[in-house]
Amino acid sequence: MPATTSSPSSSSRTYRLEPGPVTLYAQLAGILRERVKSGVWPNGAEIPTLEELAAEFNVARVTVRQAMQILMKEGLVSSQRGRRTFVTYTPAEDKNPLFLSINMVSSVTPRYEITIISRDNVPESYLGDPYMGKARGPYMRIRKVDFEGGEPYSVSTHFVSLPIYKRFGKVGEEQVKIARLVRDKSRGALHLCHERVTVDAADLEESQLLKCPLSAPVARIRRVFLDAKGDILYYALLTFRSDRFGIERDTTELIKAG
Template structure:
């Protein structure tokens, strides 16, 4: 993608984002020799100094490594996780978690009330809040802040603390939710999320908000999930 001189983002940052994306997608793999500064400058139609700034930025980040007299090599393998497919049913969502078995790192747990919209439903008396990082093969792909109604959490504390929550809820009888809704929006990473996902600040992310309600409209589960932009794959069949 050719950088835009009309964008408020400096040209070298636009080029660095494109090069970083090539590494993330495996176009450039760990140990590959990347094009010269002259070749990069020619591809993006910029001055050589601009290409050098982009390469230097990725070098500082550790994604590239210059070798004197030999060129610059990729020093960061592409992500080890598989893309997360956006699904449109609760059963499919639970199956996704069952099939991936992510590595969980809980970085916070306490009682806390979620900030929700009126149309999301009625709040229960208390919730257990957990903030987690999900990874595959040691590569973090999402940060999730979830609120689980306290009485549900009490039914299986040990499992909720070490496993993904949605498959456990799906196994409960009777099933505690009768309505489920999720919203996907595109945004950019703040400093904290960028640190946890090992991505640059303002890198693209996909934010998914999920709300599960019981028969009375009470929110039994609320989650705010932030995925790396390169970890989400949205596919839809179009009618023809």
């Protein structure tokens, strides 16, 4: 017999669904997905009925059914005729953060996968307002999603100086991290590498691509590689799921006598 979940209202945060650009059932699917993946509803547990969830979130029963259908398609829950719905999701064994520092650009595992969303040749104005360096195009703009074990953890937009991009070759951005390719194909032109990290809330597109709730916390990284003249050879805007992001650094200098 599957285990029975505790009352959601007593074991998870309270969310408020509001009409807007994101449908109510998509908002609800994001909330329920978080309950599954966070372990509030563990593997094998029966989840509340459609009626109970409809009452909890003050939505129609059909809205809950549509949300549950999304989770079923993702393999997170399962339902059989005449039986209640139960959790089928098994969390990954390794829940350590995947991103630690800029030195991790070369670190991948056999479960690492890349999905390219788009590529296009763009002028320097498309970089917007980089916080460091001077844009000097044209650039190849690449949008992609990174996965680990089938789970998305990062969505990103990359601007690569076109001469460097043309050196990527057959083993390109579909198999290797772009920062590593830029490093390896820059022919010694890299002079300075810098990152800025901020914390924000996932927008609609990010929540859909990263499979996280709308407005869930995310880490945003702006990464820039400059040449000796201060021209931007590579500029990236990366968004990481909060549960797959972490930073480690040596802070020994803080305890040394002045």
